[in-house]
Amino acid sequence: MKETRPETERGRSTAGVAMRKAAIGVLQGVDSGQTVDAALLPVSLTGADRATMQWLVLGTLREYLPVQVLAAKLLRKDWREEDTDLRFLLSLALFELRHGQRPAFAVVNDWVAMTEALKKPWARGLINAVLRRYLREREVLDGALVDRDLGHPAWLAARLRAAYPQDWPAIAAANNTAPPLWLRVNTQRVDPDHYRQLLAEQGLEAKGVAWSAAALCLPASVPVATLPGWDAGWVAVQDGAAQMAAHILEPQEGERILDACAAPGGKTAHLWALGATRLDALDRSAERLKRVRETLERQGGTVHLQAADAAETTTWWNGKFYDAILLDAPCTGTGVIRRHPDIRLRRQMDDVTVAVVQQVRLLEGLWPCLCPGGRLLYATCSVLPEENEEQIIAFLQRHPDAHRSAHPLTGQRLPGQDAMDGFYYALLEKAA
Ligand SMILES: C[S@@+](CC[C@H](N)C(=O)[O-])C[C@H]1O[C@@H](n2cnc3c(N)ncnc32)[C@H](O)[C@@H]1O
Numbered sequence: 001m002k003e004t005r006p007e008t009e010r011g012r013s014t015a016g017v018a019m020r021k022a023a024i025g026v027l028q029g030v031d032s033g034q035t036v037d038a039a040l041l042p043v044s045l046t047g048a049d050r051a052t053m054q055w056l057v058l059g060t061l062r063e064y065l066p067v068q069v070l071a072a073k074l075l076r077k078d079w080r081e082e083d084t085d086l087r088f089l090l091s092l093a094l095f096e097l098r099h100g101q102r103p104a105f106a107v108v109n110d111w112v113a114m115t116e117a118l119k120k121p122w123a124r125g126l127i128n129a130v131l132r133r134y135l136r137e138r139e140v141l142d143g144a145l146v147d148r149d150l151g152h153p154a155w156l157a158a159r160l161r162a163a164y165p166q167d168w169p170a171i172a173a174a175n176n177t178a179p180p181l182w183l184r185v186n187t188q189r190v191d192p193d194h195y196r197q198l199l200a201e202q203g204l205e206a207k208g209v210a211w212s213a214a215a216l217c218l219p220a221s222v223p224v225a226t227l228p229g230w231d232a233g234w235v236a237v238q239d240g241a242a243q244m245a246a247h248i249l250e251p252q253e254g255e256r257i258l259d260a261c262a263a264p265g266g267k268t269a270h271l272w273a274l275g276a277t278r279l280d281a282l283d284r285s286a287e288r289l290k291r292v293r294e295t296l297e298r299q300g301g302t303v304h305l306q307a308a309d310a311a312e313t314t315t316w317w318n319g320k321f322y323d324a325i326l327l328d329a330p331c332t333g334t335g336v337i338r339r340h341p342d343i344r345l346r347r348q349m350d351d352v353t354v355a356v357v358q359q360v361r362l363l364e365g366l367w368p369c370l371c372p373g374g375r376l377l378y379a380t381c382s383v384l385p386e387e388n389e390e391q392i393i394a395f396l397q398r399h400p401d402a403h404r405s406a407h408p409l410t411g412q413r414l415p416g417q418d419a420m421d422g423f424y425y426a427l428l429e430k431a432a
């Protein structure tokens with residue numbers, strides 16, 4: 001599992017201790033059910049310390065399951081409930097030993113010293129012994145780490161293997177690798193070719209795509225604040241696959257458009273940038289809806305926002321038909337595991353059924369809001385057929401007034417394909 005380590009790193013300084021403590025805290029947050037993004041939010045680290053902490057946390061989550069197998073071999077006992085912080089300490093330390101560039105002795109010393117910071121000095125000898133044994137036997141231990149499920153929970157590996165017998169190894173490899181940095185240039189503020197030039201002047205070589213001049217891909221992540229014009233809203237971070245939505249829906253002058261599941265607003269902002277001026281954005285979560293406003297304001301856009309369950313049209317719809325609807329439906333997120341490595345730990349098999357039921361509710365609720373001749377773009381960042389192709393086939397069978405429009409950017413995209421996230425798009429047209 002390839003990881004790119006941030007250049008700078010603190011050793012056994014106070015800042016280093018705070019950074020490692022924060023990393024343990026974020027993993028505890030994820031363990032208690034938070035998303036990694038939510039667990040990272042309150043962390044006050046900045047600069048190199050933050051970059052190193054994120055590298056440790058995201059990398060550890062990406063290979064969490066195999067590392068637990070490794071830790072179990074080394075420990076031969078389970079941690080007590082109150083010692084989960086030590087489990088995370090050990091996982092982070094093993095990750096750093098496996099993928100970091102600092103000398104092994106420094107890594108071991110720093111993580112062993114964290115037992116004091118966690119007020120568990122009794123664990124000092126144990127952590128020290130386990131890490132040193134790993135270093136002595138790493139060749140054999142790493143070699144024995146044959147992971148049939150390639151770092152995925154067994155249920156998910158089985159589903160992906162069944163759905164994509166040929167592509168499963170490539171999907172798993174993509175899920176286990178840190179993603180590149182995709183940017184969307186705000187064409188209302190800066191010309192994309194000029195922006196590419198500005199990136200090149202900073203030594204950043206961006207790749208483009210044929211279907212959008214605004215989509216640029218940098219091979220590895222950089223602190224966004226260092227990007228040209230970041231503060232002035234010249235670019236937004238948005239995966240290439242996510243950028244396809246607005247291009248498929250193609251907003252036309254004067255059209256009434258609904259973004260039904262809008263938060264945090266990446267696609268809303270893109271629709272606005274492509275000329276959607278009569279745009280309504282809904283989201284069930286009032287809290288997340290605030291981020292849509294912030295995202296839009298950063299780009300200089302405006303939109304009508306409403307917190308509502310989009311499927312319950314009696315609570316929010318004024319009866320005026322929409323010309324186009326984007327339904328970026330809640331889903332299992334199985335196409336964006338490389339970006340949100342906590343998904344593989346948090347997601348359970350039952351979540352698939354919950355997502356499918358929600359998607360049906362939303363499709364059924366929103367279809368009547370579309371004008372005759374209008375179009376609805378159904379999107380998920382999932383790779384599971386039951387949320388995607390099977391969902392749409394069933395919808396078309398239930399709705400004789402719907403037909404699927406062939407657009408070159410629609411269909412199932414797999415994680416890592418063209419360096420993008422896994423996404424699914426179906427463009428449905430209503431009979432005129
Ligand atoms: C995949 S995210 C949308 C991402 C967003 N379109 C973007 O590009 O930034 C799905 C969103 O659907 C919202 N959601 C879930 N169920 C909903 C419902 N019944 N009605 C409206 N929004 C819902 C969630 O709060 C979440 O923000």
